[in-house]
Amino acid sequence: MIRKQRISSSSSEQTQRQLAESSHPHVISSTKFQLSSYVVPPFTCELQKVVVDTGGTFFICGLHPLTRFATEPEAAMFAAGFDSASILQLPRLRQPSIAATVRRPPVCCFAHSSNGRPNGRKSKDLPERLLEEKRRAELAARISSGEFTVKQWGLALMLKNGFSKLGPAGNFLEELLNKFGPRIGDGEKAEIPQAKGSFRAVRGQAFFIPLYELYLAYGGIFRLNFGPKSFLVVSDAEIARHILRDNCKAYSKGILAEILDFVMGKGLIPADGEIWRTRRRAIVPAMHQKYVAAMINLFGQASAKLCKKLSAAASSGEDVEMESLFSRLTLDVIGKAVFNYDFDSLSVDNGIVEAVYIVLREAEKRSTSLVPTWKIPLWKDISPRQKKVTEALSLINNTLDDLIATCKRMVDKEEMHFDEEYMNEQDPSILHFLLASGDDVTSKQLRDDLMTLLIAGHETSAAVLTWTFYLLSKEPRVFAKLQEEVDSVLGDRIPNIADMKNLKYTTRVINESLRLYPQPPVLIRRAIEDDQIGQYLIKRGEDIFISVWNIHRSAEHWAMRKF
Template sequence: MAAASAASSLSHLSSQSVMNINLQRTDFGSLHSSAASNLLNFKPKSSRFRCQSTSTDELKTKRNLLDNASNLLTNLLSGGRLGAMPVAEGAVSDLFDRPLFFSLYDWFLEHGAVYKLAFGPKAFVVVSDAVVARHILRENAFSYDKGVLADILEPIMGKGLIPADLDTWKLRRRVIAPGFHALYLEAMVKIFTNCSRRSISKFDELLERENLQGGKTIELDLEAEFSNLALDIIGLGVFNYEFGSVMKESPVIKAVYGTLFEAEHRSTFYIPYWKVPFMRWIVPRQRKFQNDLKVINDCLDGLIKNAKDTRQETDVEKLQQRDYSNLKDASLLRFLVDMRGADVDDRQLRDDLMTMLIAGHETTAAVLTWAVFLLAQNPSKMRKAQKEIDSVLGEGEPTYIRLIVVEALRLYPQPPLLIRRSLKSDKLPGGYNGNEDGYEIPVGTDIFISVYNLHRSPYFWDCPNEFEPERFLVEKKSEDIEGWDGFDPSRSPGALYPNEIISDFSFLPFGGGPRKCVGDQFALMESTVALAMLLQKFDVELKGSPESVELVTGATIHTKNGLWCKLRKRSHVH
């Protein structure tokens, strides 16, 4: 009954709150600090799941002959093109010692908000500044494409929204974005709730078995459980397909995970050997990848055929006004197929669906994982969230849970890097404490916008490494950061979640500008519902120490060996 009450409350969140979503997705923001003095007292944390500051001497000591040769080659081939910019010479060994974004953070503290990274035979520009990020993502968005990222993802996602070239992206964005309308999201809350209830029921059954043997807790890898839950939700919400992965495994599910692992491998591997034609048949993991793609494509092709066979074509306005509460198939695929004037070949639909499958699944699982990781280390905040959930059942909205979700995204952004390539020459702003005249960049320059650096910047955030969900409730005016407008909730009254508009691009959980993720509200609401239902029923603690949770990264930030936790049923559940 308690779970049912939670579901009722969360459905109420649907009817009350979803209708308030600003279709421009401008939300309410966060507390920032422009005090440069914070940097003097700022000490990044350890290099496992936390960030360790590495001195210049230590970096030099680490470098071996391969590193020195790599840097020399970089300077010869591309160093002169970005000569006016501070230079961080990266050690190739850093690619293997720890996630790259940790090193990018160390170099950010050493070299500033915009610097050139000399890594092998290629130079990258690393951006860790809100004003510069805004310039690239919004003010000059069509002067940049996805560059390296598109090269990596094209074999998997084809011409889906993430890797698509600008022309394809403009066409598909106009079709897909209307699908995430308010009534659709309201219908999705019911799917979020029903799928989350399955996970809760599974945990309940495991606890009952343990109780029969005298135990009061169960140990679970919650990262794996969240991954299963997110896959079930994305299957029903986007394709109207029942993966059922919370309870069982199927060939399609195994193929999905295989594809996800390959996408992660390609995002981090130094040499793109998979581009060599014969490698896809010689290398075992590439043969497996081709087989996994075929399994998924066959599944998607069947779903697309079924949707087209039952097509009910109508105008977009009428599609958005359907009675989604009673619609048997409320999926995004149904919307795309039924939209009049949006005829598209099956290949493009497959690419769209594959993109949403991978991007939507990975992000939500990671957000929930790190939210629980943070809450388990802060029991008072967990109790505060549970108290709120208990008090609003059936009659209100869990505000604090939403703040926990976005604070988890601030500390562990998914993804930690946004990748762009300049299509024409441009002049970047200098950024905080950078060159007042800015930095000229030539066409073809590859850029890393380090969301991780930006979210933990001591220039924009007070106590940047601390878990403080409450920070998003406090207005912050810009002080000594030229060109940054600070944080102002009035930029989006009534919105549910903070984002880049309210914080003026110092908070980029889903990117920003025209190419911002179209499924941001879907992912945020899904995470909120799942986390609320878990905390409403269970107390959670880490099985081991926080230091034992080793962090790795690919497409998203996740754990190396899972997030093993102890779950105990709450003694007072209303």
């Protein structure tokens, strides 16, 4: 039986003061902080967190009004940084009587369970969750004490990398080295901390959210196991730079390529090695200055169309879903820029937007699935979800095939000389450039490249715009300063390429939005040979999640001030 109670300021002044000052005998922690959450709609407010254990009673004090707190309490408190023990109790807040209390600024609210544990949870989870705050505080001391330091061997690493290139014989020698390696060489290596997690922790929410909570507990690099899967999670900027730039040849896209193969094939995002270098050399020249200048004008025209739609909605008092509108805007822009095709999705629904989101959601589900059911023969013909994915892919692929065929007929008829500044005035698209260049590429590879530009360029751009406008809506001062710059530089006209260097504050606003809400929030790599990063040994075959989200929120690199 769960009992609910609101303690008013008049009836519990001493208790309030004790909790706020962490002098209460059962206080675990007391922290003042600013909450900036991903919950939709997101919110920002000042909170004080006080977590108290009195044998089944958990106090959460000093709460301010939270948007949609009643419907998303677990997600809200998780993003706020509340420890797992208090989150454990939050499902009670879904009840209307408690929700009404929390939406007012209570001094203290609590939920009590007579048996000392919440309903529907295993009792063994409770002690571990109660200790989460203490684990975080002890992490630095544990590392300093040398707990994670073990003897490894520098020469062994060099030999392993050499053996990996010798095939079966090298594998046999590597096994011998693993067995007898400690007798070779010298050096100190740090053992990577092992985080405890479960598949349940990532279900029903974006994967990068629980990774942030674990980052606070275990630091910049740790190992995480989910059933048969094991990952290294990197939230350290220096380690990330080593993997992505300094020694990038030692890493492949790994799981990312496997996840995206069904939709992007060997396109730029999932491609590795020579395929990636070859396709990048083919596509990047299409984005020369003459082309960019033409595209900026096109972007301005599409944006003006959206502005008219928003003005009409404002005049009528109609609510609009900005993410949907930005998705349609970016699809129209990508359509013209890449294919010279007007999807006109701001005016009509042609199904492409929904098809793109269906395949993206499927990719996300596959990334956290323990069993690859989509690989089972005939499963795509039985599963309703897989049928929907197949239909969405067919719509996108058929559209791309039609656009390629149309553009190819146009290129075959023209008599223009191709050079690095080549651009057809009637069709200044990337597709036209690629076909006119005579690039020796298969139809499948061309479609993979175009699919990547369509899906990745459209969805990520829409997300950046959505979060930027959300942040601006919360910061009137920033919004006013940005508006002043735009009015000063542009007035009422569409921007051109020369204006870009003068929109300095606007650029800073977009960059800050990308810091707070990076696209994508997690990068995926796989080690294809043994590597050493500082004191850490990375084994060949390790799958790695690089959390851009965590790096962008690191107190080591970013002051926690307002947007």
